Amino acid sequence: MNHPDRHSLSAPDRSALSAPGPLLIVPGAVLLPEGPVDGLAVLVDDGRFQAVGPAEELARTHPQLQAVRLPGHLLMPGFVDAHHHLTQSFGSALAFGEPSEIFRRVWVPLEGALDEESAYTAAKLAAYEALRGGFTTVADAGTRADVDVEVVASAARDAGVRCVLGLVCNDADSPGGPVLDGAGKHLARYADDRLVHASLAVSIPEAATEATLRGTARLAREAGAVVQIHVNEHLAGVERSLVRHGLRPLEYLHSIGVLGPQLLGAHATLLTPRELTLLADTGTAISYNPVASAWKGNAVAPATAMAERGIRFGLGTDGTRGDGFRLAEAAEFAQRLAYGLTTGDSSCGAGWTWLEQASRGGADAVGLGAVTGTVAAGLAADFLLVDVETPELAFSWDLPWELVRRGNRDQISAVFVDGRLRMWHGRPTDWDGPALVRRAAELARAAVGRAEITRAHPPSMAAREVVRAREAARVRERGTAQ
Template identity: 30%
Template sequence: MDDTADLLIEARWIVPVEPAGVTLEEHTVVLSGERILALLPRDEARRRHPAARTLALTEHVLFPGFVNLHAHAAMSLMRGIADDLPLMRWLQEAIWPTEGRHVSAAFVRDGTLLAAAEMLRGGTTTCNDMYFYPDAAADAFDQAGMRAVLGAVVLDFPTPYASGADDCLRKGLAARDRWRDHPRIGFTLAPHAPYTVSDDALQRVASLAAEIEVPIHIHIHETAQEIGDSLTQHGTRPLARLERLGLPGANFIGVHAVHLDATDIDLLAHHGCSVAHCPTSNMKLASGIAPVDALLKRGINVGLGTDGAASNNRLDMFTEMRHAALLAKVATLDATAVPAHTALRMATLNGAAALGMTDRIGSIEPGKLADLCAVRLGTPETLPCFDPVSHLVNVAGREHVTHVWVDGELRIEESKSLLHTSDRELLRLIAVWQTKLVT
């Protein structure tokens, strides 16, 4: 990395996330190109790099950009299309029929552009996505200048995207090959869920994931019905079935993981799995409360995800942090469960760890990519401020985000989008799709 500094970001507070529990005052993040060159006391940074450009954020807290560990970005075009339904009715009566009529590469590209704009405005710099047409999604994330990991979705039944599991894998792997050299785009293998993918397909996913060294991204133990159906059909709980097929491991990201017993938690801990906790979606679909405090105490890596905007209905990691912390406290009747620093770590470095990206993102450390977010804590509703990390989790919202960098490039400045796609164009695309979806 070039030792020449391009930009000094001086913030009132800096939360590097690693080391854990640290909040720095009167410090500076030094950028060189796309990377963090140093994290220094303010006077030392000025002395070492007198020629660098300086951005003074006198009322702000600077922290790593959020890592949204589970989303269906293109479903932003279905925001609010089917509220107040439990998961299986929501899927079978509303979402799957709508997708059957309308999902296409154009739908995914436009919906993902909308989602990327929403996420960047809210400080999310990396998204782990799971949806059809990953080529189209990659194109949209690339246009937005956002970091993304795209799931090669696998389902047994025909969809507008593919005829079945083999076709899903063929198309997903081809998309991965086309994007494999892109610095901001990565891939996972993403079997939708145990109840939509056969044993043969799941075994193939396990083998391929090991061969090409990508994570496995799958919904797991989301509802009590899922557990009961698995016991009836397979004679075992879903995670135990996946273990028999060889899926759990350090590259395994289990999404939701709401209905876990002690044996399930043992399995996740034994294999070094990660969990993508989606508290808002779990509440909205009445799926239940994931045992996050128990998972963390077992050393299981837990990140945060929004799920899709059709089941949330927003892609807002501030809300996910707050809900994760509050649900853990009320579920355990322990006010010390998931403190603010833990919630922030779940939303940043833990997500990076699940994706195998801790060498690049998730914390403010020299050598890492400059994916950063600044939040202003100088407005009446955010003052007084005694603890900026507590404020990030319990007070601030995405409306307080002022600056967002990805790879050292500003994507949001003073709350204004610097994206290649204008708000006017996004509104036009939304209007077109809304008309199509209601006719």
């Protein structure tokens, strides 16, 4: 790591990092695809990395700039959340402990109960959590709230996060409607937006007609965008597809020509060897969502096998929790438990796999590989300043591994999106985060009260009371028997 000189700052200086115009940052190290590199600097201007190179060289070629020197900090790409549902943030623990396909019983009724203010607030709250956790990009799979999708776009912009914004194109219940006209308009609507990138979405393959599945794939391909579809996530969905088409969901999408680089399949936890081959051969991308698998899934996607086969994939939270480091840890941890232990694979991606798929791989999967995901000249300046002089990271033997296993959002000093400082030690720099949380709590209570949510299990403390009642009954029975 670099050491400070007389021009150095002993700690990150918010005013220096917030200054308008070109910004020359000299961190202790920069995380590049080949690993952490000492002695580098980055020049940020107009929302982009204008240069990444030796610190002495950039200081010499830009003598008018006073370098912001940050010894003890790692400058790394921001995390990319390849699968989110921004307007579901009010649900939180409503889905905990529930069986699969909770979207039918929890998410659809909850989003249906949102009005414009509550949809905006829920989306901004989710964006707030994401930014706090180091996510500079989130892919929203489309809201079912009865509001203009611009409400979600505005929330993302106002929060300061980059957003791949899905428009839901479900039409199985109303075939022949104007859904494709709306899809085309949506793709054009955000063509010049700095932070919002249009995407199309179909909840699950059975939610859209064959014509719409084909049409959305075509429109996305022509626009250089992606179509987000939940695919092969739950056993029930796979079985319904087999009954209806004689094919599994992914096989069905392939049979009608929908697989390809424009498709971002969410979850894909239930894959046969043939389906892995289809993904590899077609260039289809997948969002691997390990926390979602643990919390309410039927299986864990075979991500190490995907990596070996060259299948494109990123990491997604599915709205579970917004901490990029903990997501990377979950990605490795889930692979180890599901596959590594049974095969004796003690490496399970060697750490770097999950760090890369959480950034560069995720950007590629959501269709923004040419925009963000890497610290490189010409790409968007979406990055983190991470304090590596914490007890967890101060004496590093293998920093990529340690970031995956021991990193957490508390170590993030600053979050930049599009070249602007957006978060400073977990707080927004230009809007009131605590006020948003307070308002969200009010609106969430009202929305959940209106929604016709059905839960299979009681809340945790009610469940505890059931267990205690059973224990008391057993004690009474034993006493009677004696």
